[in-house]
Amino acid sequence: MKTTIRIKLSFMMFLEFFIWGAWFVTLGTFLSQNLHASELEKANIFSTQSLGAIVAPFIIGLIADRYFNAERILGILHLIGAFLMYQMYTAPSVGMFYPYVLVYMILYMPTLALVNSVSFRQISDPEKQFSSIRVFGTIGWIVAGLSISYVFKWDAGEGMLKNTFLMAGVASLVLGLFSFGLPKTPPAKRSAEEKSNLSQILGLDAIKLLGNRNFLMFFLSSVLICIPLAFYYQYANQFLTETGLANPTGKMTIGQFSEAFFLLLLPVFFSRFGFKNTIMLGMLAWAVRYLLFAYGNAGELSYMLILGIALHGICYDFFFVSGQIYTDAKAGERYKSSAQGLITLATYGVGQLIGFWVAGFVSEYYQTAPTNAPFWQNVWLVPAVIAAVVLFLFAKFFKNEPTKPKPSV
Missing domain, CATH: 1.20.1250.20 (MFS general substrate transporter like domains)
Known part of the structure; x- marks a missing residue:
């Protein structure tokens, strides 16, 4: 080049x-x-x-x-x-x-x-x-x-x-x-066939992959884990600002540095622990991150907030990037583009759409609900629980596969 x-x-x-x-x-x-x-x-x-x-x-x-x-x-x-x-x-x-x-x-x-x-x-x-x-x-x-x-x-x-x-x-x-x-x-x-194939454009050709139990479980987990993800996008900066953390937007860039670092480590985790364990670690990181947000503060426990931000690399890379690699391997040559389109539509489209509304309803509820816990603690505990439930379901129903799964179609 x-x-x-x-x-x-x-x-x-x-x-x-x-x-x-x-x-x-x-x-x-x-x-x-x-x-x-x-x-x-x-x-x-x-x-x-x-x-x-x-x-x-x-x-x-x-x-x-x-x-x-x-x-x-x-x-x-x-x-x-x-x-x-x-x-x-x-x-x-x-x-x-x-x-x-x-x-x-x-x-x-x-x-x-x-x-x-x-x-x-x-x-x-x-x-x-x-x-x-x-x-x-x-x-x-x-x-x-x-x-x-x-x-x-x-x-x-x-x-x-x-x-x-x-x-x-x-x-x-x-x-x-x-x-x-x-x-x-x-x-x-x-x-001419490719020009008229609307289902391929929208990633609908890859729906056939949902007939595979493992891919179906991964697909559903991808949609559900986007609910906790939406909480972060919607409220992290506001939470850090209202909590009193200095320069919150600048400190949130720690998440991007973390993302770049753990992206380099991803092949190591794949080869040593396999896809299932790697993606489960990503799910666990979401739950831990929100627990850190729930119980941290801008004073003596500010390190908990910084650590929660720094977990972004594991949260994002170990689930979403791993998921893209897994999808590519499962789809085979014929459905590669369609499968990636389907996962993108499910996560950034449907999953986060549900997540943003869940986050809105949860925060709206805790603004007026009688509770002894602080507002932000209540809010962050909800996505922590959701991530933990998704982790449990994935661990139970997803059958372990080789690091490089064979195409199912």
Whole structure:
């Protein structure tokens, strides 16, 4: 790969995830402090991510993969995104904010697949070359978080978090314009049968894999574990802010450093302990993380909050990345793309959609329910219990397999 192309792809990845990390991490705190949103209103707004994930396959499969260059669609979507970010920046109420964030997420979620498409078309050995490009996305997310806490100090001042949308909007404008200079990525040539196969586009071909008991158990566990995941996305930053932890957004980037570190360790765990034990460790980490949040504080027990953040690498890599590898192995050549699409739809779409609403109802309930325990302790114990139940069910019903399972279809 030419150095200039590598630099372009790396900068594209940096901006793609800088944009997301610039506003989504602090969204819950912003909605609480700036727009005074209720818990159910927060759930409604966070669920736009899941709605975007559900719609994304239509945009990618029916439009991007068939008629237009990926880099051009990427540019157009981010230019529109810059306008929508400015509208969110100026929105005075939840009612005005919601339609803009809904349209934005419907347009942004497809770009996650588009940046991958542009990258994969330019590299000759994805297994060796892609990670060195994708890591700049993680760096972008980290830089966004550190900028909010340590450069601009927006999470230390009341009402300042609205500026995160302006920062994300500027970055979206830059990426929108930059995208038109990316390597040309025209639609791949397809046969007439492939062009008309809607079920393959949406990942529905892979439903046949659910006939395998192990894959069915993994599929259901993936949906259920996204409920605890949604609690983290929706409330972690607000919880750390209200608890009094200094520079909460910057400290949350510890999770991204952890993610990069444990991603390197994942092959070791796979080879030594196998898929089942690795993924169970990821489930256990979710339960432990929320127990640490439930009983930690910003004073002498602040190390519990930091450790809970640092567990993100195990929580995410050992379950979701392991799950992607397992899905790829189980699907076989014919269903690889469809199976990944099905799992993505189940997790980021259906699973998190349920999770955001469960989180909203739980927090709404504990705001008024008579209880002796603190509000946040009650809230965090719920996803801890859910993760523990999913762990128990998976351990009981998932039959152990070799590290590299044979395709079942």
